[in-house]
Amino acid sequence: MGSLPFTPSEACSLGVELELQLVNTRDYNLTTDAPDLLRRLKDTEGLKPEITQSMVEINSSVHRGFDTLSAELHALRDALAREARRMNIAIAGGGAHPFQQWSERRIFPTERFLSVSEQYGYLAKQYTVFGQHIHLGCPTGDDALYLCHGLARYLPHFVALSASSPFYQGVDTAFDSSRLSVVNAFPMSGTLPWVHTWEEFEAYFDRMAAFGIVKSMKDFYWDVRPKPEFGTVEIRVCDTPLTVEKAADLAAYAQVLARWLLAERPALSQDIYLIYSYNRFQSCRFGLGGRLVLPGETARPTIGEDILDTLRRLEPHARELGAWGALGRLAADTSRGENGASWLRQAFAETKSLSDTVRRQSLLWMESRASEPQPGDS
Amino acid sequence: MSELFFLPSFPPVFNGLALFGLILLAGLAGGCLAARTRVLPKITGYIVAGWLLGPGALNLLGQDLLVEARLFVDISLGLILFELGRRLDFVWLRHDRWLLATGAGESALSFGLMFYVLGLFGIPPLQAAMAAAIGIAVSPAVVMLVAHEMGADGPVTRRLLALTAMNNVAALLAFTALLPLVHLSFEAGWLTVLLHPLYRLAGSLLLGAAFCLLTLRLARAVGKQEAGQFILLVGMIVAAVGAAKMFQLSVMLTLLSFGILARNLDRRRDLMEVEFGYAGQLFFVVLFVVAGASLQWVPGAMAGAALAMVAARLLGKSAALLVIGPASGLSLKQAALLGAALTPMTGVALGMAQTVADIYPDFGAQVSAIVVFAVAVLNLVGPVATRLALRAAGEAGHENERRW
Numbered sequence: 001m002g003s004l005p006f007t008p009s010e011a012c013s014l015g016v017e018l019e020l021q022l023v024n025t026r027d028y029n030l031t032t033d034a035p036d037l038l039r040r041l042k043d044t045e046g047l048k049p050e051i052t053q054s055m056v057e058i059n060s061s062v063h064r065g066f067d068t069l070s071a072e073l074h075a076l077r078d079a080l081a082r083e084a085r086r087m088n089i090a091i092a093g094g095g096a097h098p099f100q101q102w103s104e105r106r107i108f109p110t111e112r113f114l115s116v117s118e119q120y121g122y123l124a125k126q127y128t129v130f131g132q133h134i135h136l137g138c139p140t141g142d143d144a145l146y147l148c149h150g151l152a153r154y155l156p157h158f159v160a161l162s163a164s165s166p167f168y169q170g171v172d173t174a175f176d177s178s179r180l181s182v183v184n185a186f187p188m189s190g191t192l193p194w195v196h197t198w199e200e201f202e203a204y205f206d207r208m209a210a211f212g213i214v215k216s217m218k219d220f221y222w223d224v225r226p227k228p229e230f231g232t233v234e235i236r237v238c239d240t241p242l243t244v245e246k247a248a249d250l251a252a253y254a255q256v257l258a259r260w261l262l263a264e265r266p267a268l269s270q271d272i273y274l275i276y277s278y279n280r281f282q283s284c285r286f287g288l289g290g291r292l293v294l295p296g297e298t299a300r301p302t303i304g305e306d307i308l309d310t311l312r313r314l315e316p317h318a319r320e321l322g323a324w325g326a327l328g329r330l331a332a333d334t335s336r337g338e339n340g341a342s343w344l345r346q347a348f349a350e351t352k353s354l355s356d357t358v359r360r361q362s363l364l365w366m367e368s369r370a371s372e373p374q375p376g377d378s
Numbered sequence: 379m380s381e382l383f384f385l386p387s388f389p390p391v392f393n394g395l396a397l398f399g400l401i402l403l404a405g406l407a408g409g410c411l412a413a414r415t416r417v418l419p420k421i422t423g424y425i426v427a428g429w430l431l432g433p434g435a436l437n438l439l440g441q442d443l444l445v446e447a448r449l450f451v452d453i454s455l456g457l458i459l460f461e462l463g464r465r466l467d468f469v470w471l472r473h474d475r476w477l478l479a480t481g482a483g484e485s486a487l488s489f490g491l492m493f494y495v496l497g498l499f500g501i502p503p504l505q506a507a508m509a510a511a512i513g514i515a516v517s518p519a520v521v522m523l524v525a526h527e528m529g530a531d532g533p534v535t536r537r538l539l540a541l542t543a544m545n546n547v548a549a550l551l552a553f554t555a556l557l558p559l560v561h562l563s564f565e566a567g568w569l570t571v572l573l574h575p576l577y578r579l580a581g582s583l584l585l586g587a588a589f590c591l592l593t594l595r596l597a598r599a600v601g602k603q604e605a606g607q608f609i610l611l612v613g614m615i616v617a618a619v620g621a622a623k624m625f626q627l628s629v630m631l632t633l634l635s636f637g638i639l640a641r642n643l644d645r646r647r648d649l650m651e652v653e654f655g656y657a658g659q660l661f662f663v664v665l666f667v668v669a670g671a672s673l674q675w676v677p678g679a680m681a682g683a684a685l686a687m688v689a690a691r692l693l694g695k696s697a698a699l700l701v702i703g704p705a706s707g708l709s710l711k712q713a714a715l716l717g718a719a720l721t722p723m724t725g726v727a728l729g730m731a732q733t734v735a736d737i738y739p740d741f742g743a744q745v746s747a748i749v750v751f752a753v754a755v756l757n758l759v760g761p762v763a764t765r766l767a768l769r770a771a772g773e774a775g776h777e778n779e780r781r782w
Contacts, residue, residue: 027651036533040707087471352602356647
């Protein structure tokens with residue numbers, strides 16, 4: 001057995017992590033209530049501290065499909081929202097806080113977080129950004145690596161659909177997702193190496209460990225990475241969406257895509273990594289309107305067009321997984337050109353105040369209801 | 379005319395401007411020294427500096443100059459009471475019903491214990507009740523400024539400010555409710571007995587509400603620009619203080635209700651959160667230097683009673699929090715620290731005592747003697763207690779700062 005044993009898990013099983021912002025109800029700046037909120041909810045499964053005291057993380061359990069995942073996320077959301085109201089704080093989705101000053105953040109005093117802050121200095125505090133991670137189960141390490149490479153072409157979809165951090169440090173960045181640029185500053189960000197078998201990957205990891213650059217998989221801040229101890233592939237490019245429903249819809253899309261990739265096994269081309277940063281930039285900067293370069297194709301569709309195209313192609317798989325309703329909602333948003341960033345810009349245009357924008361953002365996150373099942377479901 | 383008419387008289391007479399500068403510089407020096415200790419809040423430095431300059435020591439700030447400084451003090455109190463009122467959010471009271479119970483409980487229990495203890499010292503019931511009512515109130519200025527100075531944020535800080543707003547309202551209500559009894563004991567006419575408290579209470583609330591509605595309307599006109607809203611707020615607050623005095627209403631109740639309503643009636647959120655910042659700091663320094671200068675360390679016959687009242691007050695507030703706090707989801711540690719943080723008592727208490735003394739000098743003098751000594755003690759103990767409690771709660775933003 002190698003240095004990084006891959007724990008097999010059920011193909012296309014599904015899990016979600018959501019990092020959430022805690023804000024006060026006065027000026028809606030970040031507040032430091034995570035320790036108290038977690039103490040009050042210590043009997044609730046699935047809640048975790050994150051690096052700063054302004055953040056809590058929801059961890060779903062493992063699911064086979066959209067319905068149970070959505071139900072669990074809504075239940076966790078309700079528990080958090082109820083306790084937050086008793087504390088007079090609010091909880092919001094979104095990839096970044098629109099106007100917090102990073103220098104004011106406090107690091108959560110657990111050993112790992114303190115050592116991260118020691119190592120990265122101001123980057124650690126600047127990393128007060130909020131993401132959604134989607135875990136997809138894989139039976140083998142080789143499948144996980146195939147899935148990582150196969151998903152690379154589609155990651156801009158996830159960036160554009162989830163993008164909800166147009167404002168950062170008090171200004172409109174002109175990006176739909178400003179959060180991902182923060183991740184770029186870390187030395188181990190980027191993409192995984194072009195390897196295809198788990199043995200090759202372990203050899204790569206051993207060399208990096210021998211250099212002393214990494215100690216565990218946690219030290220790679222890649223956009224998509226295998227997570228051998230869970231037996232999953234983890235998509236890390238999403239901003240935390242403005243509603244839990246959107247988070248569940250995105251997870252459903254990832255699950256359907258993974259099922260299609262593992263079933264059809266389209267040929268991989270290393271060219272995807274030549275164009276990867278270009279496409280990623282397009283999705284962060286322009287959202288659904290960004291233009292994609294695709295390996296072996298001359299057309300340059302917008303990300304929105306490419307999403308609609310892909311969703312159509314996935315319909316049979318989506319129906320089998322009971323996720324067609326979720327994909328339908330994503331398609332509707334995409335054809336309207338709407339994502340979290342456009343919602344936030346609209347809120348700011350109406351209120352002319354970033355505080356009030358966060359207020360609306362928190363009400364949306366704490367109160368939104370799951371939509372009615374659509375005719376195409378099941 | 380003397381040929382040397384152009385020379386000033388000797389010694390030169392202090393005027394208002396020189397006074398303002400002197401107070402600020404003395405406060406700055408005191409604040410810096412206090413900050414060096416890392417235990418004392420800056421406020422303690424302002425108070426001690428004021429005491430050194432005041433009639434109690436060097437007498438650079440004499441009684442007449444203190445009267446001149448009154449304007450600055452009123453403005454600072456106005457800013458603080460308004461801001462404190464804005465920390466009381468009715469939506470919060472609805473979602474955590476135990477919060478209102480906590481506020482009512484700590485006010486009632488501390489009142490009861492203070493009243494009982496003062497009785498043991500032979501203070502007549504009406505005077506004891508009056509002093510105990512005044513003692514319910516926690517100093518808004520101290521808790522607001524200590525929290526601000528520390529950059530404190532978190533569950534204990536948030537509750538501290540909300541409870542302070544509540545117990546100030548409770549103190550004012552109790553005080554006003556006792557007024558008719560005082561009038562009766564002096565055989566005042568029925569018109570006075572009934573109308574005086576009613577006028578104070580209803581008048582102050584109405585005035586606060588009127589200022590709130592006008593401010594919200596103007597804020598909408600000004601729009602979401604911070605500079606404009608800052609000037610609007612300071613203008614309305616100072617005008618509200620002036621109007622309350624003009625109509626002989628309670629400045630405290632007017633400004634508190636102005637602030638509370640501004641938080642809770644602003645459905646469209648026209649009013650921005652405004653930091654009073656450096657400009658506010660100037661007024662707050664003056665407030666505490668003057669408070670220090672006005673300190674009277676005349677222990678006298680009432681010292682024992684006053685000390686016992688201070689102890690009963692702390693006990694009442696802490697016990698209520700330890701019993702009711704956990705129902706609000708507080709840990710016992712948080713509840714205990716919150717009780718300690720509620721220690722400060724300052725100027726507004728003196729104001730209430732003065733209100734009585736203005737009407738019935740002899741009766742008021744007894745109440746004052748107790749309150750003044752209690753305030754003197756708590757001026758020194760209170761800010762330190764609040765600071766240490768917030769620090770122990772881990773909510774001191776600026777102090778947990780790591781090296782980088």
